[in-house]
Amino acid sequence: MYAWLIRPIFFLFHAERAHYLALNLLSLMLKIPGGKAHCRFWYRPRKAAKVQAFGLTFPNAIGLAAGFDKNAAYIASMAYLGFGHIEIGTVTPRPQPGNPAPRLFRLPKDKALINRMGFNNDGVDAAVRNLRHPSVQQVRSQMSVIIGGNIGKNKTTPNATAWQDYVQCFEKLFDHVDYFVVNVSSPNTPGLRELQEKEPLLQLLNKLQDINRAKAEPKPLLLKIAPDLSPRELDDVAEVAIAAGLSGLIVSNTTLDRKQLKTAANDLEAIGAGGLSGRPLMTRSTNVLRYMRQRLPASIEIMGVGGVMRSEDVAAKQEAGAKLVQVYTGFIYEGPAFVRKLLAQ
Ligand SMILES: Cc1cc2nc3c(=O)[nH]c(=O)nc-3n(C[C@H](O)[C@H](O)[C@H](O)COP(=O)(O)O)c2cc1C
16 A cells, blocks of 8 residues: 555655655554554564674664664654664764755655755754653563664764764763664765774774773674775775774665666756665675675674665675664655565565
8 A cells, every 4th residue: 555555645745854744644643542553463573583683682683774763753653663673863962954955855766765964963962852752661671672873973073073973972872772883974974984984983983982891881883884985995994893893884874876777867967966875775785795794703793774675685685794684765665564574574
């Protein structure tokens, strides 16, 4: 029903408006009698294998990628759709509006999206307030949902002091999330991807690990990388990940590559700058995942993300070495039963 009725209605709205419309309708549905039972019956996976990774137990292999629930405002709703983990953020220390709209575009012919959101979010304090909400505690304890905190820097913070932004988000979120992701791979914050270079990256991760290791119970620290790095840059990332004692990598963020798209060149030009996600990203991100798996010790586990639209794609990421798989664009195209479908039920 989603494909022939609901999606065409949502797709009448501009992409960002449709996103919030859908999320608010879902939250509303969960408040009405029978709403939760509806989700349990139609959407939640009936049975799924638990996954052990980073010292945590995930209720299933499928998670919601960062950027979908930037402010941790829809955790309960996403848990009811069956996601085993939900990665909030990217969160920055101070609220920021992101880039001017329109900044999110659908490419239906390619089952893809282009976005240049620019880390729009309400700031880390708002995320903490939302994470304290009783509904979040409830889904964590009753459904064992795992929550990741994806952290970044404010646009106006120069790279030289970016580490302070990451540290601030890390400290404030520490008691409210199960794992952390350092995001230096978004293409939409000017200069951010420069932090993926060897020296600045190692410094940033070491600072966070020093704080992390001083805690009674350190949290798994992961790094999310771009799919556009050269083999030499990927080798540097592997070296840094080992040196910093990371628990894992997330491979990958959106790509800047727009080759071989079905969408017309003049439509792409009209859209302008932004990162591409969805089906065209599948092969590239899986190749990078396989490359990194071969270069990292087994103790550093990988979450695969990018272009997952069907259960075969999940299997391909797993075959390339992913322990867990995240989705974003596929969920927009496939709808609320997506997790169940991916887990082949
Ligand atoms: C609209 C949009 C916003 C995103 N925002 C973030 C973000 O804030 N932080 C981040 O690490 N990734 C962000 N991403 C990237 C996704 O988490 C994911 O890595 C990427 O979309 C590839 O997965 P997919 O092909 O399943 O969409 C965003 C993606 C989209 C489409």
